[in-house]
Amino acid sequence: MVSLSLCLPSSIYLQAKDLKFESVRKAISRLDLTTTSPLIKSSLLLKACIRSGNLELGKLLHHKLIDSGLPLDSVLLNSLQLHSCVIRSRLASDVFVGCTLVDMYAKSAAVENSRKIFNTMLRHNVMSWTALISGYVQSRQEQEAIKLFCNMLHGHVAPNSFTFSSVLKACASLPDFGIGKQLHGQTIKLGLSTINCVGNSLINMYARSGTMECARKAFNILFEKNLISYNTAVDANAKALDSDESFNHEVEHTGVGASSYTYACLLSGAACIGTIVKGEQIHALIVKSGFGTNLCINNALISMYSKCGNKEAALQVFNDMGYRNVITWTSIISGFAKHGFATKALELFYEMLEIGVKPNEVTYIAVLSACSHVGLIDEAWKHFNSMHYNHSISPRMEHYACMVDLLGRxxxxxxxxxxxxxxxxxxxxxxxxxxxxxxxxxxxxxxxxxxxxxxxxxxxxxxxxxxxxxxxxxxxxxxxxxxxxxxxxxxxxxxxETGYSWIEVDNQVHKFHVGDTSHPQARKIYDELDELALKIKNLGYIPNTDFVLHDVEDEQKEQYLFQHSEKIAVAYALISTPKPKPIRVFKNLRVCGDCHTAIKYISIVTGREIVVRDANRFHHIKDGKCSCNDYW
Ligand SMILES: [Zn+2]
Ligand SMILES: [Zn+2]
Missing domain, CATH: 1.25.40 (Serine Threonine Protein Phosphatase 5, Tetratricopeptide repeat)
Structure with missing residues (x-):
């Protein structure tokens, strides 16, 4: 007799004689995977599905396992069990069963198994094709997914909206968007572009290629917009430098309602561009809509303030939190580490250990990079060794990179x-x-x-x-x-990729390229630059034209030295913002050596604090010194 008491509240004991479809279904829906030994419970339930001959229910259980966030190898174990049951029941040649297995392995991150089953199937339908294509997309083998899609087109099975949705996701990860555009054309012809799942993939693809206008169009024609489409569009819009403000208002006023995910998207957008004012506005909105104590949102706030260069505000959010998890601690530690404030980062790390929060892999990346920023070699070795011995975390590539950085520095x-x-x-x-x-x-x-x-x-x-x-x-x-x-x-x-810098002044982003003269105040900016050049040369600044070991293109070299985008951005900030306020400049690539030196001098002659966030890290430049100690 199979007793399922392990997985159920005592009121719904399930026994072998009672393996009716409905009772098993109920047991699955009530299964709590967050408590101890979820795998024993689920495998008992799986046995129940098999005994009652219900593949459908096995699949339902499988989906639940995937959604639970349990490690994928445990989910795969479940797939294998179900597969062996299918073989025993001689159902393997059935198209529907085949599809189920292809889908199941694909979702368990075992796409090679999916492929094997797919190849043994006598007939294919749109479900089996789509399951395998999306399996390849999920396992980041985009080229393979697209190849398979082309094979599908050559056969007699027509793709449906789910197939297009998957293959468009693959296109979004390719450097060339040509194929994606062609597929968009096909979806229009087939009348599929107005369907939600296709539209969402289109929005995502165009947003990633930086063509917000196309993303917006794809969004506008959607037949029925759901929270996912709004979130996809909000996320894309928030991360674009020339984002559409009116759009976010539109979302706020729809009946769809914002989820914590919507706010997390908005915050990560603000963090990405570094628009602190926008970040603050979203923060206010979060408090107003009652998400102020939400753990995930608070973690996102810490990360947003850190990435926008305001570590004090990040610490404020951290201090105000009633409950903190390992992500909270890691966010604040890595915030301080990235800004070059190693002592504070390590202090927080020791505090975290003291109160018994177990660090994870990412925490150690933050700790090691903090050590590396100030050259604490012995301290770093201590943590590098202890992560394995004390916390059973095997060092990953990133941890090794931190140690290489430390030794090299x-x-x-x-x-x-x-x-x-x-x-x-x-x-x-x-x-x-x-x-x-x-x-x-x-x-x-x-x-x-x-x-x-x-x-x-x-x-x-x-x-x-x-x-x-x-x-x-x-x-x-x-x-x-x-x-x-x-x-x-x-x-x-x-x-x-061409380099550019941007700053936010009065809630508006101003973007500059090398030698940029397109800004309405270009004349004033260049006057300011000339003046600055004179002043800092008097202080001892010597233009650095040694570009060996720098990835600077010829035309950006000497003749343009004083027209680099980060210098233009600093000059514009100087003429458009009042004095005590720190200047925050953002750059898409690494800051160049000459700009770094020049900005240090500029901080002396103007008495301003200048924070530069480049592709790698933060530079807090004040009184001629930078928090990176001239190493980046
Ligand atoms: Zn430069
Ligand atoms: Zn620096």
Whole structure:
């Protein structure tokens, strides 16, 4: 007799003689996977499904397991059990059963198993195709998903809205949006573009390609907008530099209602662009709509304030929270670490350990990077070793990168490379890029070249590294090598992302490119720049034209040195904001060496605090000093 008392409240004991469809279904819906031993309970229930011959219910249980957030290998175990039951019941050749299995493995992150079953099926329908395609999308094998979709088009089964929704998700991850656009055309022809799931994928795809106008159009034509479409559009809109303010108001006034996820999207958008005023407005809205004590939202607030450069406000939110989880602690620690305030970050970490919150992998990344920012070698080794011994967390690539950063920053380049070679797995581009940063600071071109080559072996399509390597060769007069690199870049159609900086003044974002003259106040900005140049030269600033080991393109070099986007942004902030206020500049790429030096001088002559957030970290520049200690 199978007793299911383990998984159920005593009132609904389920016994072998009572394995009716309805009782098993009820037991599944009441199954609480958040308590102890969820797997024993679910496998008992699975046995019940099998005994009652109900594959449908097995699938229902499987979905519940996926949604529960349990580790995927446990979910996979459940799939295997169900699969073996199917084989025993000789149902394997049935199309519907086949689909179910393809879908189940795909959702358990075992797409190879899905493929095997798919290949053994005699007939395919739209369900089996779609399940496998979305399995590939979920396992980040986008090319494979698109290939499969093309195969599908050559057969006799027509794709439906779910198929398009999946394959459009794959297109969103490709660097070239051509295929996505073609598919959009097809969905219009088939009348599918107004359907929710297709529309949501379209919005997401266009938003990721930066074409907000198309995203907005896709949103507008949706037949019926649900919370997911609003959230997708809000998320996309919030992260765009030229975001549409009126749109957010529109969302606030729809009957759909904002969820905590909507606010989390809005906050991550504000954090992404660094618009602190917008972030504050959202904060006020959150309090007004009663989400003020929501744990996830408060965690998002800490991260938003940190990323916008206001660590005091982040700490305020942290201090006001009644309940904090490991994400809360990690957010605040990593906030301080990124700003270069290592002592405070470590203080918070020890406080966290003391009250018994167990750190996770991400917490250790924050702790190690805090140590690295101030060169605490012994302290970092202590944490690096303790994460495994005391908390059973195996160091990941990011942890190794932190240690490489620390050794490299301290000038121990040979030790760093030895450490890389002793890693238990092959170092990835991130580790080598970190090492390259150290070579840049310590001006070691030989090791820098070695690192750049290692990066290109791993990421042959990274234009920044090509440019850097070509600058390196140029500095040594190796013109044949320069020409070969440039040719290979052209062949691969690699174009480096253009650099730009932006600041927020009066709730409006102002964006500048190198040599930008398009701003209405351009004349005033350049006058200010000329004046600044004179003043800081008097203080001892010497333009830095040494771009070896920097990924700066030729035209951005010497002649434009004083027209770099970050300098223009600082100049505009100086003429448009009052004095005691700190200036917050954001840049999409890493801040260049000359701008870093110039801004330090500018902070002296103007008496202003200037915070620069670049692609890597924060620079708090005050009285001629930067919180990064000139290392980034
Ligand atoms: Zn610059
Ligand atoms: Zn700095």
């Amino acid at each position: 301290s000038g121990l380049l040979l030790e760093a490379i030895e450490f890389i070679n002793s890693m238990p797995f092959d170092a990835d581009a991130l580790v080598w890029r970190t090492f390259l940063g150290s070579c840049r600071v310590h001006r070691n071109t030989k090791l820098g070249e070695h690192a750049a080559k290692k990066i290109l072996e791993r990421e042959p399509h990274d234009p920044a590294t090509y440019i850097l390597l070509s600058n390196l060769y140029a500095s040594e007069g190796r013109w044949d090598d320069v020409a070969a690199l440039r040719k290979s870049m052209k062949q691969k159609k690699l174009i480096k």
